[in-house]
Amino acid sequence: MSIKLWANSGDSHFVEPPDLFDQNLPKDLAARMPQSVKDPDGEYETVTVDGQSFRRKMPRMDTGGARRSLTADEFLDAKRLEGESLTRGAAGNGWDVQARLADLDGEGIWAELVFPSLGIWSFNIRDPKLAVAGCQTMNDWAMSIQRQSPRIVATASLPLLDVNDTVAEVRRAADLGFKAGFLPVRPPVSRPGWSSDEWDPLWDAFVEVGMVVAFHIGTEPHTPDQRTGVYHTGRGGAVLNYTETTFGGQRAICQMVASGALDTRPDLRVMVSEGGSGWIPFIADRLDEAYRQHSAAVRPRLTRPPGETLYQQVYASFQHDHRSSVIALTAAGYRNTVWGSDYPHFEGTFGHTQKTLHELFDDVPAEESRRIRIGAFQEMFPHVPDPPADGSEPE
Amino acid sequence: MSIKLWANSGDSHFVEPPDLFDQNLPKDLAARMPQSVKDPDGEYETVTVDGQSFRRKMPRMDTGGARRSLTADEFLDAKRLEGESLTRGAAGNGWDVQARLADLDGEGIWAELVFPSLGIWSFNIRDPKLAVAGCQTMNDWAMSIQRQSPRIVATASLPLLDVNDTVAEVRRAADLGFKAGFLPVRPPVSRPGWSSDEWDPLWDAFVEVGMVVAFHIGTEPHTPDQRTGVYHTGRGGAVLNYTETTFGGQRAICQMVASGALDTRPDLRVMVSEGGSGWIPFIADRLDEAYRQHSAAVRPRLTRPPGETLYQQVYASFQHDHRSSVIALTAAGYRNTVWGSDYPHFEGTFGHTQKTLHELFDDVPAEESRRIRIGAFQEMFPHVPDPPADGSEPE
Numbered sequence: 001m002s003i004k005l006w007a008n009s010g011d012s013h014f015v016e017p018p019d020l021f022d023q024n025l026p027k028d029l030a031a032r033m034p035q036s037v038k039d040p041d042g043e044y045e046t047v048t049v050d051g052q053s054f055r056r057k058m059p060r061m062d063t064g065g066a067r068r069s070l071t072a073d074e075f076l077d078a079k080r081l082e083g084e085s086l087t088r089g090a091a092g093n094g095w096d097v098q099a100r101l102a103d104l105d106g107e108g109i110w111a112e113l114v115f116p117s118l119g120i121w122s123f124n125i126r127d128p129k130l131a132v133a134g135c136q137t138m139n140d141w142a143m144s145i146q147r148q149s150p151r152i153v154a155t156a157s158l159p160l161l162d163v164n165d166t167v168a169e170v171r172r173a174a175d176l177g178f179k180a181g182f183l184p185v186r187p188p189v190s191r192p193g194w195s196s197d198e199w200d201p202l203w204d205a206f207v208e209v210g211m212v213v214a215f216h217i218g219t220e221p222h223t224p225d226q227r228t229g230v231y232h233t234g235r236g237g238a239v240l241n242y243t244e245t246t247f248g249g250q251r252a253i254c255q256m257v258a259s260g261a262l263d264t265r266p267d268l269r270v271m272v273s274e275g276g277s278g279w280i281p282f283i284a285d286r287l288d289e290a291y292r293q294h295s296a297a298v299r300p301r302l303t304r305p306p307g308e309t310l311y312q313q314v315y316a317s318f319q320h321d322h323r324s325s326v327i328a329l330t331a332a333g334y335r336n337t338v339w340g341s342d343y344p345h346f347e348g349t350f351g352h353t354q355k356t357l358h359e360l361f362d363d364v365p366a367e368e369s370r371r372i373r374i375g376a377f378q379e380m381f382p383h384v385p386d387p388p389a390d391g392s393e394p395e
Numbered sequence: 396m397s398i399k400l401w402a403n404s405g406d407s408h409f410v411e412p413p414d415l416f417d418q419n420l421p422k423d424l425a426a427r428m429p430q431s432v433k434d435p436d437g438e439y440e441t442v443t444v445d446g447q448s449f450r451r452k453m454p455r456m457d458t459g460g461a462r463r464s465l466t467a468d469e470f471l472d473a474k475r476l477e478g479e480s481l482t483r484g485a486a487g488n489g490w491d492v493q494a495r496l497a498d499l500d501g502e503g504i505w506a507e508l509v510f511p512s513l514g515i516w517s518f519n520i521r522d523p524k525l526a527v528a529g530c531q532t533m534n535d536w537a538m539s540i541q542r543q544s545p546r547i548v549a550t551a552s553l554p555l556l557d558v559n560d561t562v563a564e565v566r567r568a569a570d571l572g573f574k575a576g577f578l579p580v581r582p583p584v585s586r587p588g589w590s591s592d593e594w595d596p597l598w599d600a601f602v603e604v605g606m607v608v609a610f611h612i613g614t615e616p617h618t619p620d621q622r623t624g625v626y627h628t629g630r631g632g633a634v635l636n637y638t639e640t641t642f643g644g645q646r647a648i649c650q651m652v653a654s655g656a657l658d659t660r661p662d663l664r665v666m667v668s669e670g671g672s673g674w675i676p677f678i679a680d681r682l683d684e685a686y687r688q689h690s691a692a693v694r695p696r697l698t699r700p701p702g703e704t705l706y707q708q709v710y711a712s713f714q715h716d717h718r719s720s721v722i723a724l725t726a727a728g729y730r731n732t733v734w735g736s737d738y739p740h741f742e743g744t745f746g747h748t749q750k751t752l753h754e755l756f757d758d759v760p761a762e763e764s765r766r767i768r769i770g771a772f773q774e775m776f777p778h779v780p781d782p783p784a785d786g787s788e789p790e
Contacts, residue, residue, distance in 0.1 A: 057692075195630045235590045236653025238692035239701065242685035243649050243678065247642050254638050258631025278677030283638065285716035286671055290637035292715075293743075297452075297633035306634065307718070320687075321680035323702070323727050331726035332718050348688075 003391035004108050005357040008377035008384070010317035011216070011273035011340030011348075012112035014142065014154070016119065017095050024137045033134050034121035050125045052224045095141075097148040104151070105394055107353035109341050110387035111151040111377065113273065115182055115216050116142070119157045123184045123221040131159035135169055143176045153381050155182035155214045160191060163198060167205040174209035179381050180271070181211050184219035185248035194252050195259035203261050207268050212315075212380050213256075217249040217275040249275030250283055253314055257287060262313045263302045269380055270314050277316040277337035278324025284310045284334075311336070315376055319349055319356070326360055330368050338376045398786035399503050400752040403772035403779070405712035406611070406668035406735030406743075407507035409537065409549070411514065412490050419532045428529050429516035445520045447619045490536075492543040499546070500789055502748035504736050505782035506546040506772065508668065510577055510611045511537070514552045518579045518616040526554035530564055538571045548776050550577035550609045555586060558593060562600040569604035574776050575666070576606050579614035580643035589647050590654035598656050602663050607710075607775050608651075612644040612670040644670030645678055648709055652682060657708045658697045664775055665709050669737055672711040673719025676727035679705045706731070710771060714744055714751070721755055725763050733771045 017023075021030040038045045047054045104112070116122075119138050125131045135157040142154040156173035158181050159165045170181055183194075192198050206213055218229055232240035249272040256262050256270060284307030291298055291306050302309070311333070317340035318325035328334040339360070342348030349356045361369040378384055388394050412418075416425040433440045442449045499507070511517075514533050520526045530552040537549040551568035553576050554560045565576055578589075587593050601608055613624055627635035644667040651657050651665060679702030686693055686701050697704070706728070712735035713720035723729040734755070737743030744751045756764040773779055783789050 192629075193627070195627065195632075195635065197630065232588070232590065232650070234587075235592065235655060235695060236650065237590075238689045238694070239653040239682060239685040240590065240646075240649055242689055243653070243681045244646070246677075246681055247645075250642075251635075251639070254635055255627070255631065258634040258638070260630060276677055276681055278680060279674060281722070282671055282673030282677065282716065282719040285673060285713075285718050285720070286638045286641055287634060289715045290634040294633045294637055298631075299633070300630060318680075320684045321677065324677035324680050327676070327722065327726045331722045334718075 002354075002358055002362075004354060004393075005361060005373065005390050006108050006110050006387035007339050007341075007353075007357055007373035008387070009109050009112045009341040009343065010271060010315065010338035010377055011319075012109075012114045012343045013117050013345060014095075014114050014145065015117045015344075016138065016141065020141055021134070021137060024140070025133055029130055029133050032125075032127070032130055033137075034119070034124075047121055049121050050127060050130055052124060052126075054121075054124075054224055056229075095145060097145060097152070101149060101151065103343070103350075107341065107343070107350065108357065109343065109353060110374070111153060111381070111384045112341070112343070113153045113155065113180060113214060113271065113377070113381075114142075114145075115155050115214070115273065116157055119182070120184070120216070120219050122157060123160065123188050123219065125159075125161070125188075126190070128159065128161040128165060131161050132165050132169065135159045136172070139169070139173055139176065139178070143178070146177065150383065150385055153179055153384065155180045156211075157182055160184075160188050163201050166202050170202065170205040170209060170211065174211055179211055179383070180214040181206065182214050182216065183252075184221060185215050185217060185252040185272075186220045188221045189223060193255055195255035195261070197259075199261070203265055203268055207265050210267075213268065213270040215249055215252050215270065215272040215275075217245045217272065220248055246275040246279065249316075250279055253310065253316075254283065254287065257306045257309050257314075258291075260300045260302055262309050263304060263306075266313070268313060271316070271338070271380065272314065273317045273340060274319070274342055275316060276318045276321055276325055277328050277334070278318065278321050280310060280314070280316055280334045280337070281328055281332035284308075315380060320360075322360060326364055326368075326372065329372060330364060335371060336376050336379075337372050339373055397749075397753050397757075399749060399788075400756060400768065400785050401503050401505050401782035402734045402736075402748075402752055402768035403782070404504050404507045404736040404738065405666060405710065405733035405772055406714075407504075407509045407738045408512050408740060409490075409509050409540065410512045410739075411533065411536065415536055416529070416532060419535070420528055424525055424528050427520075427522070427525055428532075429514070429519075442516055444516050445522060445525060447519060447521075449516075449519075449619055451624075490540060492540060492547070496544060496546065498738070498745075502736065502738070502745065503752065504738065504748060505769070506548060506776070506779045507736070507738070508548045508550065508575060508609060508666065508772070508776075509537070509540075510550050510609070510668065511552055514577070515579070515611070515614050517552060518555065518583050518614065520554075520556070520583075521585070523554065523556040523560060526556050527560050527564065530554045531567070534564070534568055534571065534573070538573070541572065545778065545780055548574055548779065550575045550611075551606075552577055555579075555583050558596050561597050565597065565600040565604060565606065569606055574606055574778070575609040576601065577609050577611065578647075579616060580610050580612060580647040580667075581615045583616045584618060588650055590650035590656070592654075595656070598660055598663055602660050608663065608665040610644055610647050610665065610667040610670075612640045612667065615643055641670040641674065644711075645674055648705065648711075649678065649682065652701045652704050652709075653686075655695045655697055657704050658699060658701075661708070663708060666711070666733070666775065667709065668712045668735060669714070670711060671713040671716055671720055672723050672729070672732035673713065673716050675705060675709070675711055675729045675732070676723055679703075679729075710775060715755075717755060721759055721763075721767065724767060725759060730766060731771050731774075732767050734767055 021033040287306035416428040682701035710731040
């Protein structure tokens with residue numbers, strides 16, 4: 001039996017209590033915050049947000065290649081029936097911190113950067129006041145979780161309809177103890193893209209309070225007549241739609257690099273979660289080629305080649321990538337590749353984390369292995385304590 | 396002085412004679428084929444196609460980092476004034492084959508996969524008969540060029556409004572001597588995406604005649620109210636728009652892999668030009684993760700993991716990528732990475748090809764260097780003769 005490897009996760013999720021908004025907001029506001037109602041057969045859910053209604057197919061997983069489909073709940077039940085020690089409470093409910101940590105200990109996951117679940121939908125809110133009230137509620141709750149363990153690094157939700165509100169909530173979040181702010185890969189539909197100078201006060205605020213900008217893929221806001229995350233239908237649709245999600249994260253990062261938002265703020269750090277890390281060396285090359293070969297059309301001029309800024313200020317997490325994301329460091333010199341579990345989501349490694357970590361790292365030199373599993377994460381969040389030594393258990 | 400390195404180019408372009416359609420088509424058809432009229436100040440061109448009109452900003456280039464902008468013509472004039480031996484005729488006019496080959500000899504480029512220039516606009520044609528007539532005219536002309544040198548591998552333009560027309564032109568092109576057929580990264584706006592089973596007869600035809608499917612990035616057809624290739628405006632726009640072009644090529648390839656079009660046709664080879672090669676190991680990882688983690692939703696099932704199919708049947712070309720596209724082979728085992736010059740375009744290496752080749756390959760083992768510069772191209776096009784030995788000139 002190989003020894004237990006420990007890793008920090010740059011990509012994990014809370015699942016908020018269903019009564020979070022009812023308990024903490026006036027009734028008229030609570031009713032307009034994101035809510036999910038699942039169909040009786042579990043195949044679709046309907047999410048309502050601020051008077052809009054979105055339909056979404058529920059994720060499913062089969063058991064090791066079999067054709068039979070399982071819902072998320074059925075999958076977890078099947079695992080329990082097989083005698084595996086999944087802590088259903090933690091996987092299903094992010095607010096039971098002790099159960100969550102037991103899950104993490106079992107998997108060999110130490111600290112986590114944790115994103116909201118329902119909160120992702122809050123980027124579709126159209127009323128600035130509702131956005132502020134909703135984010136404050138989510139952040140107060142997330143902080144109550146983070147305070148229970150130094151292994152949990154929560155991301156602050158931010159109201160994006162008025163940049164003054166965004167800046168105010170960044171400052172409030174920093175005072176509460178947040179070390180990272182969560183942004184969708186594309187701003188709300190009424191707002192300009194991340195390359196716009198309208199966001200400069202936000203980047204200044206992140207630098208001022210020393211928080212990390214944390215993008216999560218698959219978070220594009222949209223109108224109710226666009227299906228969530230469905231870009232491709234027909235043959236190969238499921239594979240294509242998941243693959244497609246990386247492009248939104250890459251685009252957000254390119255906007256921050258090409259616009260000069262990072263070049264002019266060398267202390268600003270940006271993380272993109274679940275989009276993989278293996279694309280970074282390639283996009284660095286492509287940005288540099290664009291900057292040099294189309295130089296006459298390039299505005300603004302930058303003080304460093306854009307690929308260099310990407311390498312220095314951007315961090316990116318992957319789960320399984322065995323061909324690309326580790327060699328991004330070992331062969332292409334990109335030091336900020338971060339591993340992520342995506343716990344408790346189905347793209348993630350829950351149930352096979354140790355197998356995945358050994359496959360990824362057994363042939364990688366110790367320094368590089370530790371950098372990806374532990375060091376790059378700690379560079380962003382130096383307050384997080386070291387994990388147990390590989391092969392040992394938490395005290 | 397370092398020795399001359401030779402390379403085949405997986406990405407080059409013809410510039411068609413301005414009177415091509417007038418000379419070869421009835422007047423009423425010729426008038427509807429793509430035509431470009433430049434503004435007097437050279438900043439914009441207006442392209443008219445089949446009753447539609449598109450505005451496009453002309454590419455510009457400055458002289459080595461200076462802020463002064465030059466048009467393409469001014470840039471070439473400046474190079475000549477500096478005493479450099481550019482063959483203006485070849486760079487400007489693809490139909491002067493001897494001048495073109497003199498340029499290539501000077502650069503150290505041996506054989507080329509050559510795409511049309513104006514022909515790219517033909518994907519916006521809406522009349523199937525016009526599409527057929529236009530493609531036949533372009534192909535007859537391109538073949539008259541290819542016949543002048545075994546170093547020129549022309550790509551056949553294909554009418555895409557009726558798949559029966561597409562198949563017929565693939566067969567006619569193969570009979571003429573074409574070894575590759577040119578496709579845009581997205582079909583015309585009235586047609587389904589490349590994952591649709593409506594294209595299966597086309598893939599069967601490519602296998603039947605033994606031709607390579609050749610995608611070129613930046614070829615998305617669009618409606619006249621969408622600006623060509625302009626996805627981003629404002630800060631960083633030029634860098635973002637060039638960077639963005641790779642995603643269209645990646646998406647087309649993913650559609651062919653995830654739909655099973657390649658899995659069921661193991662002899663079908665696909666090339667994507669100018670989109671880089673460094674993304675292949677990463678997208679292979681992501682396709683495999685999607686296929687495995689979302690397996691319950693995946694249709695069709697494939698006989699091989701999609702990443703394996705991508706590695707085996709897809710070829711991809713890059714120009715300058717010093718971080719990613721060479722290590723795609725040397726570190727990530729992707730054998731089908733192909734170098735490309737993009738001659739005579741501005742993203743390309745014209746004027747600095749030897750410098751680029753030495754920077755890319757001086758530290759790469761001989762076998763891998765030769766595979767990228769020469770071997771992968773010859774695997775697709777085995778009729779192409781070997782280049783001169785490195786360090787020597789053509790006989």
